[in-house]
Amino acid sequence: MKKIMVLAATMAVTASMICGCSSVNKDAANGSGSGKSIFKIDHQSCSVSQARIYLLNYQNIYGKMYEMDVTTQEDKVESFESYIKEMTLSQLAQTVAMAQLAQERELSLSEQTLESISNAAEAYYESLTDEEINYTSATKAQIEEMYQQYALANLLYSSLTESVSEEVSDNEARVMKIHQIYVTDEETANTVSKKLEAGGDFDSVAATYTQADSVSLEVRRGDLPQEVEDVAFEMEDGDTSSMIETSAGYYFVYCENHYLKEETDNNKQLVVQERKTEAFESEYHSYLSSVTTKLNESVWDQVEMVTGDGYESNSFFTTYSEYCE
Known part of the structure; x- marks a missing residue:
């Protein structure tokens, strides 16, 4: 799950591609039967049944995360359902598109992976209540297909990012x-400059004049305007900069600690992930621009959350992780 979910921006792009495409299926039949198609990306479609499995899990995962009881907090249900449906469409569209691209690149799952997926699908299906099976119309075969798509999506991500270097220097990842x-x-910047040059205490001057939300902060490369970063990352402990002009205003910087070791080590992982995301999105976005997409709006609009006893499944992704990762 984590390999896909970190690509939130990519999910949004995929969803907008589905929702905003010019080839939306306006002639789709009404109704919300489980066999109907929600969307289609080239030759690969997503059924109502598949969408309901994701929707059911997301409503319970995020309902718990936000401590929201959708059975009692009726005033929040509409906005929550809209959010969950958007996430469901985004994740499903991304998974289907990635799985299809994986197949076009002739990537395939190993026999061992397929066996693990079969076991995961059986375990998840057995965890469903009668109410959840009736709601989703899920079968073990459908769940197995969804897990295969999910595995192919992860395989594609690994393939497109395997050449990314994981070596990150302290300077590149440095947090200060x-x-x-x-x-x-x-005018105010000149006043601040004079007070600091006269020996004024930096924090005292900041308390009087700054328009920033916070005075003290930890920063990594990319957090500050480029002009400010160029100065800040050349400073040593105890240094105070002169006035730094940017297109958005004027900055003054005091360096308390030019190298936070623990934070820098942690940031190295983020730098590697950013590299991988960039490498992946370069190929993936190019693929998205070449495919034909259709959204069956009349069917998707009728897909709704269900709540109450018997609708508590939240283990679709964790079951996959347990058996397949």
């Missing part, structure tokens, strides 16, 4: 602690 003063107008 600074204090900042930010003002929008030149």
Whole structure:
């Protein structure tokens, strides 16, 4: 799950491709039967049954995460359902598209993986209540197909990112602690500059003049305007910068600690992930621009959450992880 879910931006792009495509199926039949298609990406479609499995799991996963009881908090149900449906469509569309691209690249699952998927599908299906089976119309074969698509999507991601270097220097990943003063107008910036040059305490001057939300903060490369970053990451402990002009205003920086070791080590993992995401999206977005997509709006609009006893499944993804990762 984590390999796909980290690509939130990619999910949004995929969903917008489905929802905003010019080839939306306006002639789709009404109704919301489980066998009907929600959307189609080239030759691969997604059924109502598949969508309901995702929807059921997401409503319970995120309902618990946000401590929301959808059975009693009726005033929040509509906005929550809209959010969950959007996430469901995004994740499903991305998984289907990635699985299809994997097949076009002739990537295939090993016999061992297929066996693990079969076991995972059986375990998840056995966990469903009668109410959930009736709601989703799920079969073990459908769940197995969904897990295969999910595995292919992960395989594609690994294939497109395997050449990404995981070597990250301390300087590239460095996290530092600074204090900042930010003002929008030149007159105030000149006043701040004079007070600091006269020996004024940085935090005291900041408390009076800064328009930033916070004075003290930990920053990594990319967090600050480029002009500010260029100065800040050349500073040593105890240094105070002169006025730094940017298109958005004026900055002053005090360096409290130019190298936070633990935070830098942790940031190396994020740098690697960003590299992988960039490598993946370059290929994936190119593929998305070449496919034909259709959304069956009349069917999707009728797919709704269900709540209450017997509708509590939230283990679709964790079951996959348990058996297949």
